[in-house]
Amino acid sequence: MRVRPITTIKTVVAAIEGAGTGIKLFTLADPDHWELPPFKPGAHIDLHLPSGLVRTYSLCNEPADNARYVIAVKREAEGRGGSRALHDEVGIGNVIGVSLPRGGLEPGAGIARHVFIAGGIGVTPFLSMARHLARTGDADFTLHLVVRQEAPLASYLAPLIDAGRIVVHYTSRGGRPDLASLVGEGGSKTLVACCGPESMIDDFERVTATWPAANVHIERFVAPPPVIDPDAKPFMLSLARTGTEIQVRAGQTMLAALQEGGIDISTSCCGGICGACKVGWLEGKPVHRDRILSPYERERYLMVCVAGSEADRLVLDL
Numbered sequence: 001m002r003v004r005p006i007t008t009i010k011t012v013v014a015a016i017e018g019a020g021t022g023i024k025l026f027t028l029a030d031p032d033h034w035e036l037p038p039f040k041p042g043a044h045i046d047l048h049l050p051s052g053l054v055r056t057y058s059l060c061n062e063p064a065d066n067a068r069y070v071i072a073v074k075r076e077a078e079g080r081g082g083s084r085a086l087h088d089e090v091g092i093g094n095v096i097g098v099s100l101p102r103g104g105l106e107p108g109a110g111i112a113r114h115v116f117i118a119g120g121i122g123v124t125p126f127l128s129m130a131r132h133l134a135r136t137g138d139a140d141f142t143l144h145l146v147v148r149q150e151a152p153l154a155s156y157l158a159p160l161i162d163a164g165r166i167v168v169h170y171t172s173r174g175g176r177p178d179l180a181s182l183v184g185e186g187g188s189k190t191l192v193a194c195c196g197p198e199s200m201i202d203d204f205e206r207v208t209a210t211w212p213a214a215n216v217h218i219e220r221f222v223a224p225p226p227v228i229d230p231d232a233k234p235f236m237l238s239l240a241r242t243g244t245e246i247q248v249r250a251g252q253t254m255l256a257a258l259q260e261g262g263i264d265i266s267t268s269c270c271g272g273i274c275g276a277c278k279v280g281w282l283e284g285k286p287v288h289r290d291r292i293l294s295p296y297e298r299e300r301y302l303m304v305c306v307a308g309s310e311a312d313r314l315v316l317d318l
């Protein structure tokens with residue numbers, strides 16, 4: 001098999017703390033105490049678990065603190081197995097390979113006001129940004145955390161709650177808050193972001209439907225069901241770096257075709273929401289279908305787990 005190099009960093013589990021019902025904070029560090037590769041607030045890493053599973057988590061610590069990566073994991077008994085493996089099988093001192101951090105929000109990119117809306121454990125993608133903004137004062141922000149009756153990561157969040165930067169909304173007491181009033185007025189200097197259950201994301205999308213795409217950010221935990229295009233036609237992938245040609249059959253994913261062709265691609269969600277399988281494209285007309293790339297990024301990249309092609313040939317930067 002020809003292998004596309006996948007960069008993972010060796011880390012060890014340096015600490016594990018309980019952080020609310022069914023939630024643990026894992027601290028990963030370099031085995032020799034070197035700094036870890038830098039990251040942007042809200043960046044993600046893929047954990048390559050000892051069982052072979054690859055799962056994506058948001059970094060919760062501040063980018064300035066890159067001696068460690070901190071992730072929060074809620075044990076999902078009915079999930080795909082990653083959180084159960086971490087909770088039940090991983091202990092202090094275990095070695096875990098992690099990907100280079102990717103994604104995240106660009107602090108200070110002309111944004112004066114941030115509004116983060118999180119449902120429950122959906123707070124995790126916004127924690128590093130909240131801490132970064134609270135420390136630097138680069139921009140105003142409020143993080144609205146919607147929970148039924150118990151806030152996750154309570155002791156971790158306490159300083160920001162006490163400072164009024166995180167506002168907790170308890171639906172068991174006051175019902176669901178009105179997202180339109182939490183989000184407020186749009187504008188080029190405001191960035192709004194949401195992570196939570198699908199019903200919350202649907203409401204958020206409705207409320208921000210007329211906002212510029214660049215000012216709205218959504219994080220998803222669960223990939224939407226795969227899109228089956230009954231009219232999909234076969235197409236050819238050309239790999240620019242090697243000249244290899246790989247046929248994608250009608251109804252087949254690009255990812256499956258690449259894997260059949262002996263190209264190893266990093267994956268985690270296989271549903272277009274995590275960014276693990278991002279590949280550059282050079283010529284052709286991709287059909288994107290992911291939920292993560294911005295319009296600007298789509299001009300250069302695609303997610304091979306969900307993307308298709310409108311043209312009969314697509315050139316990838318592989």
Ligand code: FES
Pocket residue numbers: 266267268269270271272273274275276277278290303304305306
């Ligand atoms: S594997 Fe997650 S976006 Fe493709």
